[in-house]
Structure formats: structure tokens, C-alpha cells
Amino acid sequence: MTAVAAPQAPADLTGVRLTFPRLVRSEWIKLRTIRSTVWCFAILFVLNVGLPVLVSAVGHLGDGKGLTGDAANAVVVQVATLGVNLTSLVVAVLGVLIMTGEYTTGMIRATFTADPGRLGAVFAKALVLAVTTFVLSAASTWIGVALAAPTLEGKGVAVNLGESAVVLPILGSSVYVTLLALLAFGIGLLVRTTAGGIAITLGLLLVVPTMLQVIGGLMDANWLLDVNQFLPSEAGRELYSYDAGSGASGADTGGDVIQLNGWSAFGVTAGLTFLVGAVATVLAKRRDA
Amino acid sequence: MIELQHLSKRYGSKLAVDDVSFTVRPGIVTGFLGPNGAGKSTTMRMIMGLDRPTTGTVTVNGKHYPEHRDPLRQVGALLEAKAVHTGRSAYNHLLALAATHGIPKARVGEVIEMTGLEKVAGKRVGGFSLGMGQRLGIAAALLGDPQTLILDEPVNGLDPEGVLWVRQLTRYLASQGRTVFLSSHLMSEMAQTADHVIVLGRGRVLADAPIASILSGATGQRVTVRTPTPQRLVEVISGPDVTVEQGADGSLSVAGIGAAQIGEAAAGAGVVLHELTPVSASLEEAYLELTQDEVEYHSEVTR
Numbered sequence: 001m002t003a004v005a006a007p008q009a010p011a012d013l014t015g016v017r018l019t020f021p022r023l024v025r026s027e028w029i030k031l032r033t034i035r036s037t038v039w040c041f042a043i044l045f046v047l048n049v050g051l052p053v054l055v056s057a058v059g060h061l062g063d064g065k066g067l068t069g070d071a072a073n074a075v076v077v078q079v080a081t082l083g084v085n086l087t088s089l090v091v092a093v094l095g096v097l098i099m100t101g102e103y104t105t106g107m108i109r110a111t112f113t114a115d116p117g118r119l120g121a122v123f124a125k126a127l128v129l130a131v132t133t134f135v136l137s138a139a140s141t142w143i144g145v146a147l148a149a150p151t152l153e154g155k156g157v158a159v160n161l162g163e164s165a166v167v168l169p170i171l172g173s174s175v176y177v178t179l180l181a182l183l184a185f186g187i188g189l190l191v192r193t194t195a196g197g198i199a200i201t202l203g204l205l206l207v208v209p210t211m212l213q214v215i216g217g218l219m220d221a222n223w224l225l226d227v228n229q230f231l232p233s234e235a236g237r238e239l240y241s242y243d244a245g246s247g248a249s250g251a252d253t254g255g256d257v258i259q260l261n262g263w264s265a266f267g268v269t270a271g272l273t274f275l276v277g278a279v280a281t282v283l284a285k286r287r288d289a
Numbered sequence: 290m291i292e293l294q295h296l297s298k299r300y301g302s303k304l305a306v307d308d309v310s311f312t313v314r315p316g317i318v319t320g321f322l323g324p325n326g327a328g329k330s331t332t333m334r335m336i337m338g339l340d341r342p343t344t345g346t347v348t349v350n351g352k353h354y355p356e357h358r359d360p361l362r363q364v365g366a367l368l369e370a371k372a373v374h375t376g377r378s379a380y381n382h383l384l385a386l387a388a389t390h391g392i393p394k395a396r397v398g399e400v401i402e403m404t405g406l407e408k409v410a411g412k413r414v415g416g417f418s419l420g421m422g423q424r425l426g427i428a429a430a431l432l433g434d435p436q437t438l439i440l441d442e443p444v445n446g447l448d449p450e451g452v453l454w455v456r457q458l459t460r461y462l463a464s465q466g467r468t469v470f471l472s473s474h475l476m477s478e479m480a481q482t483a484d485h486v487i488v489l490g491r492g493r494v495l496a497d498a499p500i501a502s503i504l505s506g507a508t509g510q511r512v513t514v515r516t517p518t519p520q521r522l523v524e525v526i527s528g529p530d531v532t533v534e535q536g537a538d539g540s541l542s543v544a545g546i547g548a549a550q551i552g553e554a555a556a557g558a559g560v561v562l563h564e565l566t567p568v569s570a571s572l573e574e575a576y577l578e579l580t581q582d583e584v585e586y587h588s589e590v591t592r
Contacts, residue, residue: 011395013434017359018390026388033381034374107374109339110382110429113366114389116338116355121389288340 023124040094048083048140056148066156077242081173095184096197103192133181137174173240183273189280225257238265296345305331307492313470318463320483321472328492329472365430366439371422375415400428419446437468512548514541515564525558
């Protein structure tokens, strides 16, 4: 290669400067040009479409007698949100990876050289992650519902998509995975290593709830079970489950353990995500990159 | 223009950069010289706002780097080879960086062409050689056609052609009135590229001077001479300051007298010369003299 040429007159660079919309555009380019990210989104999409279709086709729903009312609604919501248990793990890994991928490769220094204020780049990245996750999750979930609905109706399960008690939890599943992706993003920004970030995030989702339940049960310590209800996996569950008596606000205490309803669960999950994100952002601004 | 004032950086108990003040001026190539661990990279990272100085201030083109509204137009930096996501192609890497400032796609194509990356631009960076990574880093630094360039070990891993290219590029950019600041531990490279040198050792500035004065301040000029009659030559050029050493290959290494004077004396006495070559003290030697204790140096090394 003959690269010993003097640089020619550059392209017109008037008006070239840093803006937030441009950072968002940059992060969008980054998001779609890494294979692992694209794969994570593809898996999320396939799971959200495929599981409702599969289960509505092969599942023994309604036992042939036909379902209406709450029983039907509960089945519809359950089928529509089947993917969440798996996609929540996918977005947890994705959220961590999107941030730690920059730290572990050194890319973060290029990013923070282009935006030395740092906050714009971090917010733009979080925004792109959140919007992409929500849009893809909602689109795939509703495609799954649309494909599964005729099969469900055929089995005598009434699909009442006009009822907010059905629509809200199905939308809520997308809200939940979006919040989870942001929480994982915050954890990734906090610990800056892929292994550590994924371990913490998956531990929070899979290990900690089980531990609290087992220990809380063995020690008869209800406060541990109360704490459990505020974990993202448990509080988040309320965002995508059918609640026959929805409409009540605040936390109602079913039995001895605190139960969150949809909106308070949203508040808890969003609050936790915001808290982790805020601490991580302050540290990202201060720490040496 | 880069201005550092009493800049220090402490990592735990180690003072990596110790009260460093200097100015890097536009229009010339300024070399930043020092052994590994001297604090060069840390200093450059503080200039770019990546590391927070423990004390002191640093400005680029009159402002702290993060205060610029068009940072990539102000400064282009190659800080480490492969400050790049290994899973992304070179083209997309540059495209994403350009997008932050609204730099047109045409410019991305230009820097790819300038750095000779056309053939590999579509490949993922993870498979790049060190030299290719360096070229990509330089391409990223040039994206905003910046007024100031900061290049940390730019020739590291480059083939001889690449080294020559960096040398020509930096000199060209400086000739356009830009500020060019490049670090190296390869002193011979610095001698051929830089106009001005700042020498750093253990986090402190040991020298901040034009390269010529650093070289002449060192051991001084020597002249390599070959002649079929060495005895005769030594007789005609002998003097109080003149020292002559005989090399293993029969050449003479003369200090304390210039090449012109040797040639004139030889001609006057009819001594035949086969070679007469002035040899500058290498920057290596100058550098060693700057960094090592002089007494220790003379007692351990015999010339």
C-alpha cells in the first residue's frame, strides 16, 4: 500500500460540533454494528414471537371447555408474556455488554475523547438501548399475540384485547425488560467488566430471590420475604401478570408478606434502575477512563 | 497549543507525573521522550481529560479539553493502539466517531484513504495487526481535521514504510501551523521527526529544548575517519582537545576537531583519506546523559 501521500484538502467541516442528537446517532451506529448486540435482539424477537405461537398451538388451554372472563384473560396474558423469563436474561446480558464492551476493549477512551463531558455519551447510549429494547420487545410481543390469538380463540379461550387489564400487563412485559436492560446497563457502567457485570446482574435476578426465599422460609423471617418483593425480578413480575382486581393503588398486604401491585411495582423497579444508573453515571463522570 | 501548569497525577502511593509544566507550540513537531513508565501516556491522558489531574491544570487551544464544543475539531488523539471495539469494523468505528460531531461520511472515506486502510476498512478490528491498529488510531485522530494532534507512540508496530509515512505526515501537519505532540521511546525516530523535545523521566521534565541544542549539549560531535596511514593522520591533527580512538575495523573515531579541519590538515600534509564522516551524538546518548547520574555514567562506561 502506498500511504505516503500528504493529506488532501478535507471535506467541508463547517458546522461540525458535538450535539446530543448526534451522540444518539453515533450510539445507534454503534449498537447495530456489533454482532453480539444484534444477536441478543434477534434472540429476544424470536422468543417473544415464537413462544406464544408454540404454546398456544400445543398447550392444553382451557381443557376444551372454553374460557371466559378472568380465567381467559389470565391465560392470554400468561401466553403473551411467556418469553419474559428468557428475554429478561437476554436483556440483562445485553445491557451489561453494551457498556462493558467499551471498557474492556478500550473503546470508551475513543468515546470519551469525542464527548469529554461523558454524560451525553452515557445518556445517548442508555436512550438508544432503552428505545431499541422497548420497540423490539413490544413489536415482537404483539406479533406473538396476533399470531397466537386465532389459535387461542379456536381452543375456546376468549381473547379480550379491548380490556386494559389484558393490554397493560402485555405492554408491561416490554416495560419490564426495558427497565431491566437499563438496570444491567447501570451495573455494567458501575463495575466496568463484563464478567463482573453479568455475574452481578444474573445473580440479582436468579440467585438472590431464591436465597431470600429459602433463608426467609427456614428462619421464618418475613422481613427477608418482604425484601424479596422489592427485587427487580419479583417487583417486575407484577408488571406483566394479570391482576383480576386491578385498580387498587399502593401496596396491599396479602397475607404476612408485602405484595406490590402493578404501579407500585413499576415505581420500585424504575426507582432501583434510576438509583443504580445515577450512582454509575456520577462515578463514570469522575473516574479515570 | 497545549499548556500544562504544575500538573501532577498520583496513583495510590506512586506519583506518576510530578509537577510538570510545559507548553507545546503550534507550527512545529514537539517530541515527548522518556522510557516506559516515565509518565508520558498519563500526561497525554490528562491533556485529553481522560485522567483527572491530582493537581495542576492543562489547557488545549486555550480551554480545558472538555469545555470545547467541537472536541474532535480541536484535538485528534491516538492514545493507545486499539482504543476500538474489537467487534466493529474499522469503517463503522470511524463512522460512529464521526457521527458524534456530524462529520460527513466523505471525511471518513478520506481518512481511510490517507491511512491506507481501504482494503481492511470493512473487516472487524479484532483481527488487525498492531500496525493496522495504529493506522486506524491515526485515522480516528485525523477525522475532525484538528488543529492539535496528540500521538502516543504512533510508530509503534509500524513497518518502515509506515514509520516514514508518520514522519512525513507529522511534519506536513506541523508545516500547516498545527500543534503536533508525539511521544516515543524510540529516540532515533524522535531525532528525525521532532523540532523540539521534552524529556520526561520518573514523572519529571528533565529537558525542554530544541532538538539541536539537546544533541549538541551531549557528548559532542565525533568524526569517523579512514585512512591507509593512521599514524600520519594522528600526528597532523593532534591537539590539546583532540582524542582519537581506533575502531576494530581500522577506522578512527576523532573528537574535539571538526570534519573540515581534519580534511584540511590531511590535505596539507598529503595524507590520503578514504572516509571522513561527521557523526552526531545520538539522541540515545543525549537522553542517557540527561537521565543518568553523570558520575555514575562516566565511571561505568569507558569510551
